[in-house]
Amino acid sequence: MSIKVTGKAFDAKIFMRLMSFANKYRLEFFIGTLSAILLSLVSVAKPILLQEMVNTYFKNKDEVGILNYSLLMVVFLVAEVFLQFIFIYKVNWLGQHIIKDIRTKLQKHMLQFKMSYFDNSSVGKLVTRLVSDTETIADFFGQGLFMIVSDLLKMVVVAVVMLWMNWKLALISFVVLPILIYATKLFQMAIKASFQEVRVQVANLNGFVQERVTGMKIVQLFNREKIEYENFVNINNKHKKAYIKTVWYYSIFFPIAEILSSIAVGLLVWYGGLDIVNNGITNVGQIISFIMMSQMLFRPLRQIADKFNTLQMGMVAGDRIFEVLDTHSQIDKTGDLTASHFRGDISFKNVHFSYIVGEEVLKGISFDVKAGETIAIVGATGAGKSTIISLVNRFYEINEGEICIDNVNIEEYTLNSLRNQIAVVLQDVFLFSDSIYKNIVLSNTNISLDEVIEASKKIGIHDFIMSLPNNYHYNVKERGVMLSSGQRQLIAFLRAYISKPSVLILDEATSSIDSYSEKLLQGATDRITKNQTSIIIAHRLTTVKKADRIIVMEKGKIVEQGSHHDLLELNGYYKNLYDMQFAQEIEL
Numbered sequence: 388m389s390i391k392v393t394g395k396a397f398d399a400k401i402f403m404r405l406m407s408f409a410n411k412y413r414l415e416f417f418i419g420t421l422s423a424i425l426l427s428l429v430s431v432a433k434p435i436l437l438q439e440m441v442n443t444y445f446k447n448k449d450e451v452g453i454l455n456y457s458l459l460m461v462v463f464l465v466a467e468v469f470l471q472f473i474f475i476y477k478v479n480w481l482g483q484h485i486i487k488d489i490r491t492k493l494q495k496h497m498l499q500f501k502m503s504y505f506d507n508s509s510v511g512k513l514v515t516r517l518v519s520d521t522e523t524i525a526d527f528f529g530q531g532l533f534m535i536v537s538d539l540l541k542m543v544v545v546a547v548v549m550l551w552m553n554w555k556l557a558l559i560s561f562v563v564l565p566i567l568i569y570a571t572k573l574f575q576m577a578i579k580a581s582f583q584e585v586r587v588q589v590a591n592l593n594g595f596v597q598e599r600v601t602g603m604k605i606v607q608l609f610n611r612e613k614i615e616y617e618n619f620v621n622i623n624n625k626h627k628k629a630y631i632k633t634v635w636y637y638s639i640f641f642p643i644a645e646i647l648s649s650i651a652v653g654l655l656v657w658y659g660g661l662d663i664v665n666n667g668i669t670n671v672g673q674i675i676s677f678i679m680m681s682q683m684l685f686r687p688l689r690q691i692a693d694k695f696n697t698l699q700m701g702m703v704a705g706d707r708i709f710e711v712l713d714t715h716s717q718i719d720k721t722g723d724l725t726a727s728h729f730r731g732d733i734s735f736k737n738v739h740f741s742y743i744v745g746e747e748v749l750k751g752i753s754f755d756v757k758a759g760e761t762i763a764i765v766g767a768t769g770a771g772k773s774t775i776i777s778l779v780n781r782f783y784e785i786n787e788g789e790i791c792i793d794n795v796n797i798e799e800y801t802l803n804s805l806r807n808q809i810a811v812v813l814q815d816v817f818l819f820s821d822s823i824y825k826n827i828v829l830s831n832t833n834i835s836l837d838e839v840i841e842a843s844k845k846i847g848i849h850d851f852i853m854s855l856p857n858n859y860h861y862n863v864k865e866r867g868v869m870l871s872s873g874q875r876q877l878i879a880f881l882r883a884y885i886s887k888p889s890v891l892i893l894d895e896a897t898s899s900i901d902s903y904s905e906k907l908l909q910g911a912t913d914r915i916t917k918n919q920t921s922i923i924i925a926h927r928l929t930t931v932k933k934a935d936r937i938i939v940m941e942k943g944k945i946v947e948q949g950s951h952h953d954l955l956e957l958n959g960y961y962k963n964l965y966d967m968q969f970a971q972e973i974e975l
Contacts (some may be wrong), residue, residue: 401702404709405527415481422474427540430683431548432463434676438552441672474537482528486521486596487709490576496712502782503742504716514597515590516711520704523586527708529703534694545683553673560660563647567688570647574640575695581633582700588626588709596624603670606652606693639895642799642817646907648685652678722799729808729889731758731920733779738779738788748774750943751788761921763931765964766940772924776894779922780806792890810888816875823852827882834885842885848877937961 393609411414434455438930459640484909494517517943549557599606599615606615655677662669684915733756749771756762766770777783778790781797790797798803818826828834836859851874855861857874863869863878870878883891924929932951939947939954940959954961 394404394634398702401709402707405524405701405705406543407753408488408848409481409528412481412484415477415484415730419474419477419481422470422477423533423537425541426467426537427472427544427585429463429467430541433460433546433681433727434679434683435548435552436460436463437679439674440672441675474533479525479529480534481533482525485527485528485647486769490521490525493521493708495710498714499718500714501718501784502777503965504714505838512594514712515593516708519585519593520707523704524701524708526694526697527705531694531698531701535691535698538691539696542684542687549677549680549684552676553669555662556659556669556673556677559654560677562654563651566689567644567647567685570640570643571688571691571695574636575699578633578636578696578700581629581636582696583703584629585626585633586700586703588622588629592622592626595619596607606852610698644685644688648682651681651685651880651911655681677852718784718802721802722796723801724795724804726792726800726804726808726889728922731760731889732756732793732853733774733890733920734789734791734792734794735792736789738790739786740783741786742783747786748943749778749785752940752943753788754938754945754948756920757924758920759918760935761916761923761933761938762938763923763925763934764938764940765931765961767944767964771943772799772940773894776811776892776922776924779810779890779892780809807886808889809892810886810890811878811892811894812876812883813894816872816879817879818863818870818875820861820862822857822860822864823855823878824877827885829894831886838887839881843881845885846877846881848881851877888921889918891916893921893923893925928940939964 390650436459440453440456443449444456494962497513497517508741536782546561548556549560595618606612655674659669659674659677663671663674735752735754737751737753738749739747739751741747752771752775763774766772774783779792779797781802792805793799824836824839827839839859840849843852852858852861861869887942916923923931931937934951936948937951937954940946943958947954947957949957956966
């Protein structure tokens with residue numbers, strides 16, 4: 388369950404969850420707090436010394452006394468600067484280390500999510516949680532919490548010193564405090580909703596930009612530049628309006644706070660001056676000292692309002708992050724059996740599955756794949772072919788039934804070991820912005836460049852890679868845009884081949900490549916699938932014909948099974964599919 392930020396200025400539950408991340412940095416937390424306390428004590432020394440200088444040494448024209456007190460004020464000033472340095476450095480150091488830990492925990496948590504979570508979540512919003520919201524939490528510690536504590540301590544110390552020096556002047560100074568505190572409370576309540584709206588619009592903006600930049604080719608192919616620009620202007624305008632609302636509240640609050648502060652100074656001068664004229668207890672040094680301290684009292688209060696909003700923004704961001712952290716979207720049933728190697732026997736037993744509750748994609752399918760056997764799965768779009776691939780890898784959890792490998796339910800294997808033994812080549816190949824070599828090994832340090840070169844020679848793509856600048860160290864850029872679709876498929880096939888899997892799955896891996904690339908992959912496919920369990924989803928006749936067995940699917944059910952010739956003799960669904968999709972290839 389997500390902890391929602393309420394209309395309260397301070398949410399204790401979210402605050403305590405954020406503070407729990409500071410437990411491992413107790414020393415820095417202590418140093419930051421101690422420096423805040425010492426800073427509040429040192430800050431009141433200057434007005435006290437100034438009062439003594441004016442009342443004693445200025446009046447008596449004591450040059451030595453003035454010099455000594457001036458040097459003493461310099462000492463306190465240096466001490467204040469040093470403490471300020473320690474304070475600012477430590478609290479911001481603490482904030483950055485905490486958000487590093489939060490980002491690490493959040494990323495680790497998200498990596499374990501099922502595919503269904505990402506199917507229903509905006510990439511841009513998830514990026515906002517991981518980047519922007521965590522930065523806001525850094526401000527929560529560096530610019531919010533500790534700054535508020537420091538300012539409050541300073542205000543308390545100043546108030547106590549003022550009461551000790553001259554309680555009447557102190558009460559005169561405090562006259563406007565209730566009004567300022569009330570104005571501050573109204574300001575915080577008003578701007579709270581504005582900051583929440585700003586965070587929502589930032590996430591919407593990030594999500595929109597992420598999708599349009601990723602799909603820029605589609606935008607331009609369908610001549611949607613003007614439409615998408617207008618959509619962006621609309622979303623950007625909503626973000627601007629949300630932020631301007633916060634500016635509006637700031638523009639009202641700070642002038643009011645400044646006026647109230649000036650009124651307090653005016654009352655001090657008026658009352659103190661009359662008291663001096665009437666030979667009261669007030670003196671000139673006290674008035675000067677109280678003017679300084681009143682500014683030390685009111686300025687932090689004005690800043691606290693601003694910093695409290697930073698604190699609130701941090702809690703809003705924390706709430707959004709905890710919403711993701713509290714989301715349970717992991718595979719529930721995971722065993723402890725490590726799959727070091729599979730023979731390759733695969734069984735689907737009455738498997739039911741649905742992406743959306745009540746809308747079954749697989750409707751009780753059952754089939755067996757023997758070790759070393761190559762099967763092809765064919766059927767119309769939406770028949771459930773690719774879903775089978777996802778279920779074997781446990782990207783999703785089945786609703787009913789059982790999937791076994793080597794007569795063991797896949798739920799009994801650890802996820803990592805299960806997926807390590809299954810290599811998949813997808814139709815839509817994803818390459819990272821990195822070198823070809825790193826895209827092949829995927830940071831597996833156990834695979835050397837020499838092994839990659841040897842494997843690529845066996846597959847027959849070594850010459851193609853060597854023709855590129857920097858060959859195996861050629862940077863393919865984001866999503867592999869520097870390579871053609873066929874070249875990306877070749878890289879993906881080599882990536883699967885080099886991992887030496889127990890089970891190989893090709894999900895329409897040759898459907899979008901040219902004839903030359905297909906020829907290369909066909910040779911590699913024959914080599915890698917020999918005596919190895921392989922599941923192939925393909926539209927190309929050459930691949931389907933070579934399969935030991937063909938499974939024909941329609942609307943989530945298996946309607947036919949058998950060899951290519953056996954299925955043609957049945958003159959059923961496969962024969963119709965063959966006539967429609969494969970006959971043209973024979974002619975070509």
